[in-house]
Amino acid sequence: MGTYARNPVEFVRGEGRTLWDAEGNEYLDFLAGISVVQIGHCHPALVAAVTEQAQRLMHVGNLFYTEPQMRLAGRLSKSSLGGKVFFANSGAEANECAIKLARRRKQGGDIVVSEGGFHGRTYGALSATPQEAKQAPFAPLVPGFKVVGRSDPESLHAAVDENTAAVLLEPVQGETGIHPLDEEYLAFARRLCDEHGALLIFDEVQCGMGRTGWMWAWQGVEVRPDVMTSAKGLGGGLPIGACVTTPEQADVLQPGDHGSTFAGGPVIAAAANAVFDVVDDPDLLSDVADYGERLARGLAEIGLRGVRGRGLMLAFETADAPAFARRALLEERLVLNATGPDTVRLLPPLTVTPEEIDDALDRIERVASAA
Numbered sequence: 001m002g003t004y005a006r007n008p009v010e011f012v013r014g015e016g017r018t019l020w021d022a023e024g025n026e027y028l029d030f031l032a033g034i035s036v037v038q039i040g041h042c043h044p045a046l047v048a049a050v051t052e053q054a055q056r057l058m059h060v061g062n063l064f065y066t067e068p069q070m071r072l073a074g075r076l077s078k079s080s081l082g083g084k085v086f087f088a089n090s091g092a093e094a095n096e097c098a099i100k101l102a103r104r105r106k107q108g109g110d111i112v113v114s115e116g117g118f119h120g121r122t123y124g125a126l127s128a129t130p131q132e133a134k135q136a137p138f139a140p141l142v143p144g145f146k147v148v149g150r151s152d153p154e155s156l157h158a159a160v161d162e163n164t165a166a167v168l169l170e171p172v173q174g175e176t177g178i179h180p181l182d183e184e185y186l187a188f189a190r191r192l193c194d195e196h197g198a199l200l201i202f203d204e205v206q207c208g209m210g211r212t213g214w215m216w217a218w219q220g221v222e223v224r225p226d227v228m229t230s231a232k233g234l235g236g237g238l239p240i241g242a243c244v245t246t247p248e249q250a251d252v253l254q255p256g257d258h259g260s261t262f263a264g265g266p267v268i269a270a271a272a273n274a275v276f277d278v279v280d281d282p283d284l285l286s287d288v289a290d291y292g293e294r295l296a297r298g299l300a301e302i303g304l305r306g307v308r309g310r311g312l313m314l315a316f317e318t319a320d321a322p323a324f325a326r327r328a329l330l331e332e333r334l335v336l337n338a339t340g341p342d343t344v345r346l347l348p349p350l351t352v353t354p355e356e357i358d359d360a361l362d363r364i365e366r367v368a369s370a371a
């Protein structure tokens with residue numbers, strides 16, 4: 001179906017930060033499938049883990065335990081909130097779990113979401129995504145979602161009350177142009193949720209898994225949610241989602257409340273464990289922070305406006321961003337994307353090197369000067 005505005009390029013192979021098209025042209029990938037190919041294309045450890053697991057056991061379903069899934073659940077929990085994990089197959093599904101958990105805990109309660117937030121395309125996640133163009137054609141949506149201004153404490157204060165089941169936020173908004181939410185605002189959301197017995201849910205689907213230079217973006221702002229969702233980079237290129245809780249919220253969902261046939265299967269869990277091995281490493285995370293600064297500094301030095309973001313989750317502004325991204329792709333063979341009419345987004349694999357960052361900056365400068 002025609003749901004994507006596709007580029008006229010067919011990719012056939014990838015290695016590290018490099019992609020090749022069907023004609024043999026070589027590209028530098030600074031989009032990583034939108035923060036998915038977290039450790040680069042076809043990372044040998046990831047390929048080996050998937051291959052080995054595919055030869056051993058591919059599927060038994062969630063009526064049974066498997067070692068890769070248990071190991072992954074333990075690592076997700078230990079690296080974040082210390083409670084339990086529900087596995088899903090995507091970011092939207094991970095958020096569906098979080099929304100259901102919040103409503104299960106406070107029945108009929110509202111879910112408060114922010115302007116500029118994006119949480120996915122399924123009905124619950126879409127209802128949490130306050131964008132007219134995405135929502136209106138599919139009305140009626142799921143009821144009970146309240147929208148507040150981005151980083152606007154007054155509207156948040158007015159929206160959260162005893163009937164609030166959860167406040168759902170992206171610590172760094174991704175799809176609407178890389179907007180880190182104010183630290184004080186996130187801390188205020190934490191306090192309001194505590195006051196009114198609501199859950200604070202952070203959607204870390206795009207900004208988590210090392211992307212900001214912290215394993216989870218909330219760790220960089222020291223505001224701890226009750227529930228966190230992950231997907232995208234967690235699988236390094238294969239589909240997975242996860243909803244993680246604190247110990248206090250670990251048993252809200254009971255047998256029969258929620259489920260998924262494929263979620264957290266042995267092959268994808270083995271893949272995510274291989275991604276974890278690479279990303280959950282202080283040296284790599286400190287490189288993400290340093291290289292993110294190098295890239296941001298370079299963009300500003302080129303003279304690009306509105307450079308913003310955290311770690312290797314960056315954006316800049318330019319007139320006609322879709323044309324800029326298209327020229328970068330077709331003329332400079334650099335993969336990035338436009339999140340809107342005036343914003344270009346950069347999300348390179350976290351294993352990017354300083355030389356590749358400088359190379360990308362040269363290509364961006366040539367596109368900018370040709371514009």
Ligand SMILES: Cc1ncc(COP(=O)(O)O)c(C=O)c1O
Binds near residue numbers: 120
């Ligand atoms: C923050 C955030 N949440 C949820 C989603 C939805 O994830 P998926 O496309 O895997 O359903 C996305 C996808 O872009 C996202 O960026």
